[in-house]
Amino acid sequence: MTRDLDAHAAKIGKQDKIATGILTLIVGLVLALLAAIVVYILFQGLGKMLTPGFLTNSPLDDENPGISFELFDSFYMLLWTLLFSVPISLGAAIFLVEYAPENWVTAAAKTAIETLSSLPSIVVGMFGSLFFVVVCNFHVSILSGALALTMFNIPILVRTIQQALEDVPRSQRDASLAMGLTRWETTTKILLPAAMPAIVTGVVISAGRVFGEAAALIFTSGSAPARLNFASTNFGSPTNPWNIFRPAETMAVHIWKLRMEPSQGNDVIAWGCAAMLMICILLFNVLARVLGKALAKKMTAE
Amino acid sequence: MSQDRVFEQSEHRSVQGVETEIEVKDFDLWYDNGGFQALKHINLDIPKSRCTAFIGPSGCGKTTLLRTFNRMCDFTEGVKTEGTLKFEGQQIFEMDANALRVRVGMVFQHPNPFPMSIRDNILYGPARMGKLSKEEGDEICERTLTEAALWDEVKDNLAKSGLALSGGQAQRLCIARALATEPEVLLMDEPTSALDPISTSIVEQLMVELAQEHTVVVVTHNMQQATRVADKTAFFYRGNLIESGPTVEVFSNPKEQRTQEYLSGRFS
Numbered sequence: 001m002t003r004d005l006d007a008h009a010a011k012i013g014k015q016d017k018i019a020t021g022i023l024t025l026i027v028g029l030v031l032a033l034l035a036a037i038v039v040y041i042l043f044q045g046l047g048k049m050l051t052p053g054f055l056t057n058s059p060l061d062d063e064n065p066g067i068s069f070e071l072f073d074s075f076y077m078l079l080w081t082l083l084f085s086v087p088i089s090l091g092a093a094i095f096l097v098e099y100a101p102e103n104w105v106t107a108a109a110k111t112a113i114e115t116l117s118s119l120p121s122i123v124v125g126m127f128g129s130l131f132f133v134v135v136c137n138f139h140v141s142i143l144s145g146a147l148a149l150t151m152f153n154i155p156i157l158v159r160t161i162q163q164a165l166e167d168v169p170r171s172q173r174d175a176s177l178a179m180g181l182t183r184w185e186t187t188t189k190i191l192l193p194a195a196m197p198a199i200v201t202g203v204v205i206s207a208g209r210v211f212g213e214a215a216a217l218i219f220t221s222g223s224a225p226a227r228l229n230f231a232s233t234n235f236g237s238p239t240n241p242w243n244i245f246r247p248a249e250t251m252a253v254h255i256w257k258l259r260m261e262p263s264q265g266n267d268v269i270a271w272g273c274a275a276m277l278m279i280c281i282l283l284f285n286v287l288a289r290v291l292g293k294a295l296a297k298k299m300t301a302e
Numbered sequence: 303m304s305q306d307r308v309f310e311q312s313e314h315r316s317v318q319g320v321e322t323e324i325e326v327k328d329f330d331l332w333y334d335n336g337g338f339q340a341l342k343h344i345n346l347d348i349p350k351s352r353c354t355a356f357i358g359p360s361g362c363g364k365t366t367l368l369r370t371f372n373r374m375c376d377f378t379e380g381v382k383t384e385g386t387l388k389f390e391g392q393q394i395f396e397m398d399a400n401a402l403r404v405r406v407g408m409v410f411q412h413p414n415p416f417p418m419s420i421r422d423n424i425l426y427g428p429a430r431m432g433k434l435s436k437e438e439g440d441e442i443c444e445r446t447l448t449e450a451a452l453w454d455e456v457k458d459n460l461a462k463s464g465l466a467l468s469g470g471q472a473q474r475l476c477i478a479r480a481l482a483t484e485p486e487v488l489l490m491d492e493p494t495s496a497l498d499p500i501s502t503s504i505v506e507q508l509m510v511e512l513a514q515e516h517t518v519v520v521v522t523h524n525m526q527q528a529t530r531v532a533d534k535t536a537f538f539y540r541g542n543l544i545e546s547g548p549t550v551e552v553f554s555n556p557k558e559q560r561t562q563e564y565l566s567g568r569f570s
Contacts, residue, residue, distance in 0.1 A: 177403070178480075180401065
């Protein structure tokens, strides 16, 4: 057999170039598509968004309706969702990683969580409207909405936290256990701090998803702009912004609502709202990276 | 400090007539709920305040036995044991596992400092048994780091992350951390296999020094290391304890053919 190394090198060199070219093209297309969406939404909505009063006026303002209540409700809903979903997910993930014995019950729980994470959000919304609104009698309210979003958020958070805990090297677990620390001490003092950068990143990214969710909220927290009075001190009043038993409309639901009643004015507000929503979610993602990196650096640096 | 010479123990200490710290009697261990027997009828005395080495080819059961001494085997599912295992006269499997592990410390194959400062690494164990004053914390840091021959290198920088140390320094930090709970026994599972020769030499010297006041049990795949550090050596093969005795005797005059073959490098 004769070996023609030069011909072989030329051949594989050419293959390598073609593969690199195709992969670059694919990535370029994906990036271009993303950039096109972002640019188009900003082009349509940024002007409206930056109009004086848009972010601060009430949606019920006759002259110049804004999205101040939707903006507030989006963040307030997110706050309650995280208050519910983070502790539950943390507990579930710690149990699954550190305590659960390897048997069919654990396997079934893991499969259930994975299935739940691919449940359509409109179905979560329907369940929420039946269970939280009717059965639990929480009415169409922030509480019902936040609980529906919690159901939607838990599977994703559990998987993220599970992954973060599993990524802590086995050797650190062993070191702590070998010093006579219980599993609980090992979890709270070693595993959670070590996994914290990944957990924080995961929580903030999931917050971005929750923030933009509309379908799960339409039946649970309502789609009519709440009439909020920030001067109210009566926490039972439906106009008190902090009352979690009042209906609320987030920005994402507001967009859906406006597009259901098309008109020149509504479309412009919807685009402005979309631009604001997108910028918030981009900021969440930036925040997730910055926080995660800062925490990781704090742990390993001098 | 010159560390570029190979450490050599001047003189092995006698293990005859020494009090027994850990007693292993007719001990069996199975993995996979009885599917695989990893230790077969082991009988062995670990002498107090001496260094004992476990040698043998991979998968012979030496690490398995070591991990029963502080019940780290509890964390492996499907482990079953039979026979007697006593620490200072008490049945190890009847003791409180966490209390046992405070008294029987462990150092692992790969240095595994926690992602926190050197000082916090050391005080991690003692701090949970009661609040430490700053002076007490300082005292524990200085004592254990000195014992682990790391004090001079880090004394001005105790706030530095344990993860920022070199491999050899990190392993000595792990030794200091294990010493901080004041254990009577120190188990070392191939503690130098991930270290460079100079760090290995320092850690070997440490083993001998620590064995003055602690009972040291070291698992090693390096036979020369056993001759350098251990007063007593036990040779394992396929879950059996083939031979054990004073290191000098086992190496210079092995009684069993298997031991001879292993020591002469005919199999590994």
